[in-house]
Amino acid sequence: MVNSPDQEVKEILNLQERIGRRLHELRFVDGEAEGEIIHHLAEIAVLGQKIATRSLPQFLSLTADQEDKLGDLAVDIQTDLGEIKEAISDMEASLVKLVNFLNP
Secondary structure, rough: OOHHHHHHHHHHHHHHHHHHHHHOOOOOOOHHHHHHHHHHHHHHHHHHHHHHHHHHHHHHHHOOOOHHHHHHHHHHHHHHHHHHHHHHHHHHHHHHHHHHHOOO
């Protein structure tokens, strides 16, 4: 079963809240970096989970004669991977700040 975009947004918002609380618990309060990590890490996690638990199992289970479904699924996977790649790139400098903060 594929989650709706609304469900993905809910999952991202839930994770963003939890990540934000965790960063505050750790006393990491670097405004811009904190926001980048909260936003992008949640997005990466939800999209990665989607690929691992839905897209890839579906890809592996479809038969070769289901070309249209396989083609659509391949495009979906490519799109999700592109979004993950962009999120990693956007978050990289902020993540370095967090790593340095946690490893003085």
